Amino acid sequence: MGFLDGLMGNASEVDHEKLSKELKGILINEEKVESGYKVIRDSFIFTNKRLILVDKQGVTGKKVEYHSIPYKSITHFSTETAGSFDLDSELKIWLSGQSTPIEKLFKKDSPIEDVQRTLAQYVL
Template sequence: MGLFDGIIGNASEVNLEKLREEVNDLLTPHETIKNAYKIIRDTLIFTDKRLILIDKQGVTGKKTQYHSIPYKSILHFSVETAGTFDLDAELKIWISGNELPIQKNFNKTTNIYKIQSVLAEYVLGK
């Protein structure tokens, strides 16, 4: 279901070593990638310092927007688990200064509790 999940906007986990090579220039010298998820061409990266959203734009995907969200800017977040007939789990993140949340869907095999745990660790403090 990988291609189907991508088409409907669901995310899957990314190999962190390969991703680290691709985004090394985005990271600060002491920043560590904790988890990462890919949705078709877009990527969510959870580091120990911030959340990075990578949005590939255009037909070729060469134009890219990098959105960096410090954890202190996250007001609150919610997760919704996948159900029997609902094939995706959902993450919503409310950012200071934005009325609407950032919303991402994950396939049923993604551990939404792990994502919630990573966010909670950094938003709530260690």
């Protein structure tokens, strides 16, 4: 992922093995990382049990907040592919009890279809 992409809020896919090592302290038995995406220092990770949002805070990023969202809390989601003039793909996830969705931007060549398929597999 390029630095400019990160500043623009674009997400890029992260290696499963690397994410599994980073999350080994919070993953439960038989939970495995399916896919994960990073925006500068923050990440969102799809496991076979839940969606984990990782929020690194402070100058050094040593303080980390983990948001654990069970798939059953996701009421609906949408993906929008990049177009000719709109260079970003977009993901929106709505949670029960919240009117504002979680929004993430992806680079034009990012696998937004894979993200949509992962969500569909666990939410539907």
